[in-house]
Amino acid sequence: MLKFAVRRVLSTIPVMALVAFLVFSLLYFAPGDPALLFAGDSATPQQIEEVRRNLGLDQSFWVRFGSWLWAVLHGELGVSMISNVPVATLIRQRIEPTLSLMALTLVWAVTAAVPLALISAWKQGTAIDRGIMGFGVFGFSVPIFVLAYCLSYVFAVELRWFPIQGYVPISRGVGPWLNSLALPAFALGTSYVALISRIGRAALIEILQQDYIRTARAKGAAPKEILFDHALKNAAVPIVTVIGIGVGLLIGGAVVTESVFALPGIGRLTADAILRRDYPVIQGVVLLFSFTYMLVNLAVDLIYPLFDPRIRY
Amino acid sequence: MALLEIENLQTHFRTSDGINRAVDGLSLEVRPSETLAIVGESGCGKSVTSMSILRLLPENITKTAGSIRFHGRDLLKLTESEMRGIRGNEISMIFQEPMTSLNPVLTIGRQIRETIALHRTVSRAEMDGRAKDMLALVGIPDPARRLQEYPHQLSGGMRQRVMIAIALACDPKLLIADEPTTALDVTIQAQVLELLADIQAKSKTSIILITHDLGVVAEIAHRVVVMYAGRKVEEASVEDLLTRPRHPYTVGLLGAVPKIGVGGDKMRLVEIPGLVPNLKQRIAGCVFANRCPKARDLCLEFAPALEQKAPAHVVACHFAEKEGLAA
Ligand SMILES: Nc1ncnc2c1ncn2[C@@H]1O[C@H](COP(=O)(O)OP(=O)(O)O)[C@@H](O)[C@H]1O
Numbered sequence A: 001m002l003k004f005a006v007r008r009v010l011s012t013i014p015v016m017a018l019v020a021f022l023v024f025s026l027l028y029f030a031p032g033d034p035a036l037l038f039a040g041d042s043a044t045p046q047q048i049e050e051v052r053r054n055l056g057l058d059q060s061f062w063v064r065f066g067s068w069l070w071a072v073l074h075g076e077l078g079v080s081m082i083s084n085v086p087v088a089t090l091i092r093q094r095i096e097p098t099l100s101l102m103a104l105t106l107v108w109a110v111t112a113a114v115p116l117a118l119i120s121a122w123k124q125g126t127a128i129d130r131g132i133m134g135f136g137v138f139g140f141s142v143p144i145f146v147l148a149y150c151l152s153y154v155f156a157v158e159l160r161w162f163p164i165q166g167y168v169p170i171s172r173g174v175g176p177w178l179n180s181l182a183l184p185a186f187a188l189g190t191s192y193v194a195l196i197s198r199i200g201r202a203a204l205i206e207i208l209q210q211d212y213i214r215t216a217r218a219k220g221a222a223p224k225e226i227l228f229d230h231a232l233k234n235a236a237v238p239i240v241t242v243i244g245i246g247v248g249l250l251i252g253g254a255v256v257t258e259s260v261f262a263l264p265g266i267g268r269l270t271a272d273a274i275l276r277r278d279y280p281v282i283q284g285v286v287l288l289f290s291f292t293y294m295l296v297n298l299a300v301d302l303i304y305p306l307f308d309p310r311i312r313y
Numbered sequence B: 001m002a003l004l005e006i007e008n009l010q011t012h013f014r015t016s017d018g019i020n021r022a023v024d025g026l027s028l029e030v031r032p033s034e035t036l037a038i039v040g041e042s043g044c045g046k047s048v049t050s051m052s053i054l055r056l057l058p059e060n061i062t063k064t065a066g067s068i069r070f071h072g073r074d075l076l077k078l079t080e081s082e083m084r085g086i087r088g089n090e091i092s093m094i095f096q097e098p099m100t101s102l103n104p105v106l107t108i109g110r111q112i113r114e115t116i117a118l119h120r121t122v123s124r125a126e127m128d129g130r131a132k133d134m135l136a137l138v139g140i141p142d143p144a145r146r147l148q149e150y151p152h153q154l155s156g157g158m159r160q161r162v163m164i165a166i167a168l169a170c171d172p173k174l175l176i177a178d179e180p181t182t183a184l185d186v187t188i189q190a191q192v193l194e195l196l197a198d199i200q201a202k203s204k205t206s207i208i209l210i211t212h213d214l215g216v217v218a219e220i221a222h223r224v225v226v227m228y229a230g231r232k233v234e235e236a237s238v239e240d241l242l243t244r245p246r247h248p249y250t251v252g253l254l255g256a257v258p259k260i261g262v263g264g265d266k267m268r269l270v271e272i273p274g275l276v277p278n279l280k281q282r283i284a285g286c287v288f289a290n291r292c293p294k295a296r297d298l299c300l301e302f303a304p305a306l307e308q309k310a311p312a313h314v315v316a317c318h319f320a321e322k323e324g325l326a327a
């Protein structure tokens, strides 16, 4: 197990390295001369040249990549070209809304998707199943921002049940915190629910045809026991896998959701950085997103044995 | 009184190209503490019969008619929840596929306890004790350790023993074993059959043993029902059937028993020539007529009724001779 974990962690290194390389190239090949920006409008060519040397911008691509990587490994992600604040600081300031949004979305989406998958697998081919899967197609095909604006219009503008935008930190109370995140989490989670319930349903339908389900029925088990004790436990591996893969979806969706609901999170930071071409910030958040995604899927791999005793590392 | 009485059972399936009359007018009875074998070629409706008894049929059945009386109660008339109280408790079943019939993600112990928990109100400790006893009963060494293990850690023969342990955990009156040894090695087959015979002798559980292997029948059954195309064509005691088969189909089947150690070749299988009739079409005459060496015009036109041709020996054949019966 430990050996596998170590090997699995090591295997993420090449991927992370590739991501780092791409992220760095982004800045390197991006239009605009950072030295010009740094030196200011009134700088003489000599001053600009000096700034360039001081920043190490006159070095070769590989040397610059090396020193950048070294800094990143020490947690230095560079400094925003717009606000002059270190990227790491920006991320730290913005992480809470994003983590809150993701966690809340994950919780409600999984809580909703698993029962939906169970119901539609059990009622396969019936109107209920078709209804649920129809909702799934809808949930998956409506763009997040459309859903977000609709929700916001109905529940915030018209009904006034929730704030139209903004984030309330959890330190100001769980109630207000939840209230500020309800609509964003719902908008962000809908496609995730669709994904998980669809994959879960397919896995469950296959499982329900297995011989051991027939055995369970022959023992006198009721649908409740068959679904929860037998089927769901066997479907855990594919479901957990798609939850992990779907985190990618959440990350992309968070950028849009945070912008619509004006949540001061990493997603907003990203969107703003892209609009202003603040490359160090873009680099930082892309690295962070990739790292998170890998970490989640690493965790998923490591918990497989909990669900399936045949998987041993 | 019989423990189980099936009368004129009809189980029909809807398929894309018509109604499949998998079981069509089957009657049989199982007496207390006996082993009744149901034999017949693959596809003749043996599994459908057993699944009809436990009402575990797939959703595409269009019809189950007739009656299946167990202790005098018609199982076909029970509610689903009454039926659940019978499954695994009064009537248990083991299947042909030991490798896939156990849940891969649950421990052996959990799977045995489940049956007990479904039908008895007992403490966890009692269930564990019972589970351990059951494993010991079916001849699994070191039962305490095995309870903690998962199915993939056991061989096919061991898994079939676990299936038997699960099936017997609630002391059922009737055990249905659907080709319990078909998927196992020959040596393991013999052990599992011996175990079933042992259990039968000790616990007085009635057994329906489904098989296509008459060798198996000879070893542990008391009576035999021969099925063909969803019907019973012959029924007799084992000795009688094996020594004096009266239906040409049974004669053919006996010819198809693998003969071990005859001449140079180890296994010789005599197939009955011809094809099983299409169950999606109504058959006017005898269902076996198209393959029967003795068939005449009469057979193609009129279905022979099941008639007693000798004491405790019933045959559906126009040409089976009567013997030993008072006129
Ligand atoms: N779910 C089903 N739908 C349609 N036909 C079925 C179904 N299950 C079994 N049958 C048909 O019923 C007949 C008897 O099958 P079965 O009882 O499994 O035979 P066996 O005697 O080998 O156990 C076969 O013709 C089979 O094709």
Ligand SMILES: [Mg+2]
Residues within 6 Å of the ligand: B043, B046, B047, B048, B178, B179
């Ligand atoms: Mg069968």
